[in-house]
Amino acid sequence: MIDIQLIGLLNATLQAATLLFIAALGELITEKSGILNLGVEGMISVGAVTGFMTAINTENIFLAVLVGVLSSSIFASIHALVTVVLKQDQTVSGLILTILGLALSSLLGKNYVGRKLVTKLESVSSITEPSNIIEVLISQNIIFYLAVVLMISTSFVLKRTMFGRRLEAVGEDSKSSDSMGLKVAKTQFIATCVGGAFAGLSGVYLTLSYVPYWTDNMTSGRGWIALALVIFGGWKPYRTALGALLFGFLEALVPRLQTYGFELSPYIVKITPYVITILVLVILTIYKGGKTGAPRNIGVPFFRENR
Amino acid sequence: MNNFKLFKRQTVNELSTFYSFLIGFIIAIIIGSIILLIQDKNPIDTFSLMLRLSVGSVNSLSSSLNKAIPLILAGLGISIINSVKLWNIGAEGQIFLGAIAVNFIYINTQFNNPSFHILVLLLAGFVGGSVCILIPAITKVVFGVNEIITTLLTNYIVFGVTIFLINGPWKDPNSLNFPAAAYVGEEVFLPTVFGKLSFGFLICILFTFLAHYLKNKSVFGFEMRIAGGSTMTAIYAGINAKQKAFIAMLIGGGFAGLAGAIELLSQTHRVSTGISQGFGYTAIIVAAITGMRPLGIFLVGSLFGALSIGGSVIQTIGVSTYIADIIQASTLFGALIIQFFFTYQIKRVEND
Numbered sequence: 001m002i003d004i005q006l007i008g009l010l011n012a013t014l015q016a017a018t019l020l021f022i023a024a025l026g027e028l029i030t031e032k033s034g035i036l037n038l039g040v041e042g043m044i045s046v047g048a049v050t051g052f053m054t055a056i057n058t059e060n061i062f063l064a065v066l067v068g069v070l071s072s073s074i075f076a077s078i079h080a081l082v083t084v085v086l087k088q089d090q091t092v093s094g095l096i097l098t099i100l101g102l103a104l105s106s107l108l109g110k111n112y113v114g115r116k117l118v119t120k121l122e123s124v125s126s127i128t129e130p131s132n133i134i135e136v137l138i139s140q141n142i143i144f145y146l147a148v149v150l151m152i153s154t155s156f157v158l159k160r161t162m163f164g165r166r167l168e169a170v171g172e173d174s175k176s177s178d179s180m181g182l183k184v185a186k187t188q189f190i191a192t193c194v195g196g197a198f199a200g201l202s203g204v205y206l207t208l209s210y211v212p213y214w215t216d217n218m219t220s221g222r223g224w225i226a227l228a229l230v231i232f233g234g235w236k237p238y239r240t241a242l243g244a245l246l247f248g249f250l251e252a253l254v255p256r257l258q259t260y261g262f263e264l265s266p267y268i269v270k271i272t273p274y275v276i277t278i279l280v281l282v283i284l285t286i287y288k289g290g291k292t293g294a295p296r297n298i299g300v301p302f303f304r305e306n307r
Numbered sequence: 308m309n310n311f312k313l314f315k316r317q318t319v320n321e322l323s324t325f326y327s328f329l330i331g332f333i334i335a336i337i338i339g340s341i342i343l344l345i346q347d348k349n350p351i352d353t354f355s356l357m358l359r360l361s362v363g364s365v366n367s368l369s370s371s372l373n374k375a376i377p378l379i380l381a382g383l384g385i386s387i388i389n390s391v392k393l394w395n396i397g398a399e400g401q402i403f404l405g406a407i408a409v410n411f412i413y414i415n416t417q418f419n420n421p422s423f424h425i426l427v428l429l430l431a432g433f434v435g436g437s438v439c440i441l442i443p444a445i446t447k448v449v450f451g452v453n454e455i456i457t458t459l460l461t462n463y464i465v466f467g468v469t470i471f472l473i474n475g476p477w478k479d480p481n482s483l484n485f486p487a488a489a490y491v492g493e494e495v496f497l498p499t500v501f502g503k504l505s506f507g508f509l510i511c512i513l514f515t516f517l518a519h520y521l522k523n524k525s526v527f528g529f530e531m532r533i534a535g536g537s538t539m540t541a542i543y544a545g546i547n548a549k550q551k552a553f554i555a556m557l558i559g560g561g562f563a564g565l566a567g568a569i570e571l572l573s574q575t576h577r578v579s580t581g582i583s584q585g586f587g588y589t590a591i592i593v594a595a596i597t598g599m600r601p602l603g604i605f606l607v608g609s610l611f612g613a614l615s616i617g618g619s620v621i622q623t624i625g626v627s628t629y630i631a632d633i634i635q636a637s638t639l640f641g642a643l644i645i646q647f648f649f650t651y652q653i654k655r656v657e658n659d
Contacts, residue, residue: 038455078640081644082640082643082644086643086644086647087647087650087651088643088644088646088647089595089643091394091455092595092639092643093640093643095396095591095595096591096592096595096636096639096640099588099589099591099592099632099635099636100632100633100636100637100640102632103629103632103633103636104629104633106627106629107342107627107629107630107633110627220463221459221460221463224456224459224460227456228456228460231453231456265471265475267467267468267470267471267474267475268467268471270467270470271463271464271467271468274460274461274463274464274467275464277456277460278442278446278452278457278460278461281446281452281453281456281457282446282450282452285446285450285451285452286450303313303315304313
């Protein structure tokens with residue numbers, strides 16, 4: 001009995017972690033370039049609803065994923081336009097991106113609430129009821145493996161390629177990067193749109209597999225937890241993945257606590273992930289003594305002084 | 308060869324925020340019209356209906372101003388906290404905890420004088436809002452934890468607590484279909500002053516001037532600006548920056564909590580999920596769009612209150628209420644874009 005419960009817990013952990021991780025990884029890339037985008041929640045929501053609508057209307061799952069990813073990316077370009085090109089406050093712009101994204105997706109999804117999907121994002125293997133850890137690992141949704149690939153490749157790109165080094169240079173010191181001839185604005189613009197695409201992928205995973213249906217505000221703060229994960233991971237892909245697993249585990253564990261014999265109000269249980277997020281942030285900040293690993297230029301608009 | 312270069316303007320027009328807002332609002336109305344056209348609705352008819360139903364009569368105008376109260380108060384709170392260059396994304400939670408505090412005090416105390424009773428309850432709301440921001444304030448000041456994320460997360464926590472209370476300990480057995488706490492007695496309802504306009508609006512006017520004075524005229528306001536500016540200046544001036552930040556956060560949270568108290572005592576009369584419909588988030592737009600100016604927050608808050616009322620009544624003709632949210636958010640995006648042209652200048656320069 002315990003084994004089946006543990007398998008279920010592991011399965012749910014991986015699913016919840018995938019959702020959080022992809023969005024967090026996208027935000028990590030954006031923040032590496034020195035742009036803070038607080039609009040993750042809104043971007044996930046836009047990707048979620050556009051992907052779901054496409055899936056309902058075309059029954060073509062690949063097209064749905066593509067539309068979700070692209071529309072989130074285009075949506076993120078509003079933030080890029082306002083903060084990178086027009087050099088306005090990143091905090092304000094990001095916050096409004098979240099508010100706009102949630103309102104826009106509620107408007108778009110109005111006629112899709114409660115509709116059922118014909119085709120979902122499926123698991124790649126034929127195992128429907130995994131009985132051991134290996135089977136759990138090989139029976140995950142395709143997005144899970146995509147997340148693993150993205151984690152490895154992002155880490156590689158950031159550390160080992162010219163694009164990654166440029167990105168980091170721009171985020172650390174945009175003025176010097178500019179005088180070295182790097183295209184600061186272009187790099188930041190691309191990084192913001194890539195972040196949006198990742199959030200969109202997280203969104204389509206939410207509505208095409210994880211839940212899978214559409215209701216208003218169904219992102220329920222996951223975008224904000226993704227933002228916390230970037231801080232948790234110290235702007236490093238692997239550590240962010242570790243954080244995602246931890247938070248995924250908590251999200252999976254909490255509704256199961258009752259089966260393990262804990263008597264808790266389901267309403268109180270629901271708020272635990274948020275309480276734990278705050279606790280983890282506090283512990284982390286104390287532990288690191290202020291050295292969080294944040295890009296030095298984050299949140300500072302780049303402007304070349306002309307004489 | 309000619310080349311375009313960007314220059315920062317030496318002086319920025321004093322009214323630039325106002326002009327940016329105005330043009331931003333026009334842009335937002337155009338975006339709203341496009342969305343309406345896509346949905347096969349006539350934008351002119353829809354907007355004129357919104358206008359008529361939000362400011363067309365004494366009743367609708369007072370509903371609009373009632374709706375503006377939480378937007379203005381929470382917006383003022385956000386602007387006070389922004390004096391120390393910190394963000395309060397948790398106004399939504401503070402509004403709820405303000406209302407919860409009111410109900411808690413209402414249940415547990417007895418007063419013979421109704422006016423004094425109401426005063427105590429309003430104060431409870433203020434304290435509730437301060438308590439709500441206490442954890443983010445302590446973690447920010449003591450450990451330096453990012454307040455944007457902690458204040459936001461408290462929204463979800465307080466909302467969870469609200470759901471718990473109205474489904475559990477405070478559940479009104481008479482309210483079967485809609486979970487809510489029991490109604491408060493009529494003796495603590497806030498009186499109306501004009502039409503349906505709540506007395507809360509007068510409190511709102513008072514607090515607007517209070518916030519204006521606090522931010523721009525008082526010594527504390529000056530110290531807050533220094534504390535929010537450079538750390539070194541604060542040290543030289545002998546200002547305890549952390550203390551100022553802490554106090555600013557508690558006051559700002561209190562403003563939003565007061566909004567929750569007024570909502571409960573004048574609108575819902577009980578704790579339910581309807582205490583706030585995203586007021587705390589809209590308040591962020593209101594505060595940001597005015598450049599954190601209290602008097603501006605009062606005006607834009609009133610306008611957005613009317614817009615929300617207009618948005619909720621056009622549901623009857625099959626237009627989504629989210630159109631109001633979209634117009635509000637687009638106004639700020641539009642204003643940000645226009646603000647760029649007030650702060651920067653694009654000049655054509657000869658390349659050598």
